[in-house]
Amino acid sequence: MSVTRRQILARSGAVGAGIAFTGSVEQLFAGSSAAAHVGGTAGYGPLVPDPAGILDLPRGFRYRILSREGQAMRSGQGPVPSCHDGMAAFPGRPGHVWLVRNHENRPTSPHRVPAISGITYDPEAKGGCTTLEVSSEGAVRTERVAIAGTAVNCAGGPTPWNTWLTCEENEDKAGTNGYTKDHGFVFEVDPVRPERSGAVPLTAMGRFQHEAVAIDPRDGVVYETEDAFEKPFGLFYRFLPNKPKGGPGSLRAGGRLEALRVPGVPDLAVVQAPGTSFDGVEWVPVPDPLAKQTPIRLQDFGRGGITHAQKLEGCYWGGDRVYFVASFARKSEGSLADHFGQVWSYEPGRRRLTLVIAFGPDTDVDTLGESPDNIALAPQGGLMVCEDGGGAQYVYGVTRDRKVYPMARNRQNTGTDAEPEWGEFAGVTFSPDGRTMFVNVYSPGTTFAVTGPWRRR
Template identity: 75%
Template sequence: MSSETRNTANAPRPTASEPAPGSRPTATRRQVLAGSGAAAAIAFTGAFSELFAGTAAARGHGGYGPLVPDPDGLLDLPKGFRYRVLSREGDPLRSGEGEVPSNHDGMAAFAGRHGRVHLVRNHENRVTAKIGVPTVEGLTYDPAAKGGCTSLELDGRNKVLGERVAIAGTAVNCAGGPTPWRTWLTCEETEDRAGTNGYAKDHGFVFEVDGADPRRTGAVPLTAMGRFQHEAVAVDPGSGIVYETEDAFDRPFGLFYRFLPARPLGGTGSLRAGGALEAMRVPDLPDLSSVQETGARFDRVEWVPVPDPLAAGTPIRLQDFGPKGITHAQKLEGCYWGGSSVYFVSSFARSDEGSAADHYGQVWRYEPQKRRLTLVVIFGPDTDIQLPGESPDNICLAADGGLMVCEDGGGAQHVLGVTRRGEVYAMARGRQNIGTPEEPEWGEFAGVTFSPDGSTMYVNCYTPGTTFAVTGPWC
């Protein structure tokens, strides 16, 4: 498909924690019900102001108005907004290296020279993927793997100037996160070893990708950051510490980690110098899903060294963390840095799958200086799976100071906006039906991110793999 524009209406290691009581709820539960502009009812609870610490003032109203049906059947947006299709799976890469791969997932945008933007995009491909990332000499880790990243170069008007392979031969590249030195950390959401599924090498690593010059970073696994089912990462810009989420598919569920690099900051190569991997332990809290009250605060977070970061014999989440154990959570996904805190998302928890309790999505805030963990948002209760309001996934801070969340649940799929006041609105709705007219299905959104100047929201539809640039009256 063409890209024609279409109208639609070096820091010290943290000190040890000080003695404190285990946990205590400190905030009053607050429920917010907001219309999305699409006749939807959403229920969220939490202290939303905490989500926007250190950002510009968020929008003072509940969104940009109702979504306007797209006559081309791709993406519904509010009036005044427009989208451009930048790339679709199966189209030829402009580099001539092959086809645009399938399964568009996590993504980030970086400033380039002369007002250009480098958009780095994950492809969450397994060995069964329809279109794998083409192997390229010098950029391929394991030729048997079909995942990786592609990089788009855009001009100031979002015209695609180039599109190429940025890393290949990785597996199940789900999310990741940007670094302060303008590279992308792409994460493998798998623990498959060499010999499994035909792989020639072990997988489950983080790789660093320079979207402007991929050969500068190559295809080198950052092994000290651990081998597990990675989801997303966020870098503390002051200390260089990297926080990592694990989306393990079975019990015991994933952990929340921090990586203390030996060379905390300084650009490409700093993470390759190694470091220490630790997992979060909240005393007397083996499962985060058991916390059901927003504002619940834990003032004594501990960090425990991971016995075997490479998981040579046992997956990390199954390793021996001592008699006190370790803290797990189901579906740890999105992760971002805001103000002086790191935020991470648990998309959902289901007791019938092994969690301690049920929820429709949580957002947690960890304050490194205070060693404090707080549950700041709970998604739900789910009123209708055809409407937004469940299973948050990728998450980012918006140019207007609000929050954008990719929904990954049942029924219609949306990009949701959240204001500082807790108002929730639908920013976009996917219209590409991958089911049947009788039983429609829509591909999830992923990789929401903003251009460095805040003028464009970029977002992926996972399947069919489609990358959109959305412009309009962002304010």
């Protein structure tokens, strides 16, 4: 039986050593200091087994459970909804943080986002967002519904004006699965006063299986990923808003939606070598952003077609470029090539697309991992990555000198002793002061605040 990365990470003697991986990661840390090293090794040392069997962390780090699905929300609006997913942290009162948390609820999810007057889109849809106000002591002061009546809210992204864009990973039309309205949209959420944003779909940004978004703060262009589940797979989009200076509600003014075309590359999976770049990539207008008759990925983009990719996931802005994640690609499912995860960057100033990192597989201990999902830049330097593969579930860090180290392990076994199962991590984000890492476990839905000796250089 081959030794896997997960087995190595589980061995306390090897955890702190760090594992190298392929790819040029320096550009991911532009303007950021190197991650901390403990005793000359990457990271913060081995994970210490949690006596409570909930969350393993390195020595000196502590966690607090802020919220769990099924518990009563402090607002009295009902139980905490299920399926904790994408999340972001925003500044609040001095020392306070506002968290906006997605709930990727489907019709069968046990705890829906309660339908609240004024902030509900489709009363028959169970997804949405909740918002939490966390004090400087780590106590939850407020927990309430921020938007309801949306479907399968997977990820999203923050705006430069401190609101959250929540994305529906669903494109069901009214009359399907009991829904009364069309789905597949982006919605803006005000974390402090949700009633300001209401529940208005940003229709010009397209109707498709949205995953995540990132905004170029210089010109307001919004980049969007699509996680389509069947061939032909999703596209990478950009939305050019009519009000590029932004501000709350500005995206309602509409704009132009375009999709990425890399000439000669019908599927990003065929690109395997990190560092491979394509200059002069093209942006093609989407014929029907509302997908009234045909899903966007199936529409006619004219001569040259369009470029697809399986499992487009996380998306974030850093420095002068946008980064986006392809979690995996499998020929057996229709992709033109196999891979275990990729991070791409697009530089608008050069119209240049670059494969930055190639992941996995898990059986190769010299590579980073497999099935990356949510990724966040850590203020103390480096990346935090939520791995969404099989088996044990980790949040791990990546240093700028290409070392990976474990930051957290989910110990909540939702299976049996003979066949254990662990819910994936999602929504990793940091408080504005960089002192707290917030992260979700998808199932059972749990939101954690992690504090400790975050080193800075």
